[in-house]
Amino acid sequence: MGKKAVQPITFQYADAYTPYGPIVADDDGISFFTLRNVASGGHFVMPGSRHLMPCRAGRNIAGGINLDGSVLAENGVSRKALMDEQDDGVNAEGIHMGPNATTTGLPCDGGGQYYLVCDGSLVEDGKTLEELSLIHVAADEDTPTLQAGPDGATVLAMQFGRPSERLGSDPSKLSGRDPESYVVKQEKP
Numbered sequence: 001m002g003k004k005a006v007q008p009i010t011f012q013y014a015d016a017y018t019p020y021g022p023i024v025a026d027d028d029g030i031s032f033f034t035l036r037n038v039a040s041g042g043h044f045v046m047p048g049s050r051h052l053m054p055c056r057a058g059r060n061i062a063g064g065i066n067l068d069g070s071v072l073a074e075n076g077v078s079r080k081a082l083m084d085e086q087d088d089g090v091n092a093e094g095i096h097m098g099p100n101a102t103t104t105g106l107p108c109d110g111g112g113q114y115y116l117v118c119d120g121s122l123v124e125d126g127k128t129l130e131e132l133s134l135i136h137v138a139a140d141e142d143t144p145t146l147q148a149g150p151d152g153a154t155v156l157a158m159q160f161g162r163p164s165e166r167l168g169s170d171p172s173k174l175s176g177r178d179p180e181s182y183v184v185k186q187e188k189p
Contacts, residue, residue, distance in 0.1 A: 006030070007064030009118045011082070011092050011158060015058025016168020021046075033134070035114050037160055037171040058166060059086075065094040065156050067119055072098030072152060079103075088161030095155040097148035105137065105144040111160035111171065113137040113144075118156050121149030 014020045023030065063082045072078060076098035083092050089110030097103060097120070106113060115122075115135040122129040128149060129135070137144055139160075146155060163170035 008067055009116075009156060010062060010064045011156060012060070012062040013083070013090055013092065013158070014060045015166060018057040018060055020060055033116070035134075035158065037112050055166070055168070059090070061090075061092075063092060065118055065154065066096075067154060070096075072096055072101070074099045075101045077101050077103045082156075086161065088164050089159055090161040091157070091159040093157045095146065095153075095157055097146065097153045097155070099148060099150050099152045101148045101152065103146050105146055106157050106159050108137060108139065108141060108143050109159075109162070110139065111162050112139045113157065113159045115144070115146070116156040116158070118154045120151045120153035122153050122155065123147045123149050 012020060023032065061083050065082065066080075078096040080094045080096075081092075082094055083090070085091075091106055091110065093106060095103065095105075105115060113136070115137070117129050117131055117133040119131060121131070122133070122135075124135070124147065135144065139162075146153070163172075
């Protein structure tokens with residue numbers, strides 16, 4: 001991601017108006033999710049667009065989750081922080097669950113969460129959520145309970161930060177922005 005090699009499951013958190021990339025694939029290609037609290041209508045092409053950015057670049061944190069294939073004992077749970085603690089609640093945690101294990105998600109003290117099933121499966125309301133299934137938890141919802149399937153699960157838990165003074169951190173203010181204000185459209189000759 002950018003200048004760093006990616007693991008099979010890599011996450012990257014970037015504050016609003018923070019350039020990242022390039023995302024470059026080898027011959028096998030690459031697949032990725034872009035997860036946001038509010039849809040974005042554009043991007044800054046870099047280099048060359050710094051003067052258009054409404055604020056300084058912020059955090060750009062990347063890491064990965066271990067998919068070593070080991071299986072925990074039935075009902076076993078192992079958790080690992082995947083980034084340093086952030087004052088505004090931005091967080092990423094790897095949750096490894098043995099067969100049929102149950103655990104709680106991250107405390108809901110940020111700006112919303114996503115849970116990505118990286119391996120195995122989760123069971124929610126009688127439905128099986130297989131590998132690459134995604135769960136969204138809004139900022140005002142309770143901490144979710146996660147139930148692993150019969151083969152266990154590896155889950156990447158990701159939390160957005162609470163709104164702050166930083167431009168772009170409050171989703172309720174982003175819907176009023178002009179989507180044309182930060183997209184430089186270049187006509188092809």
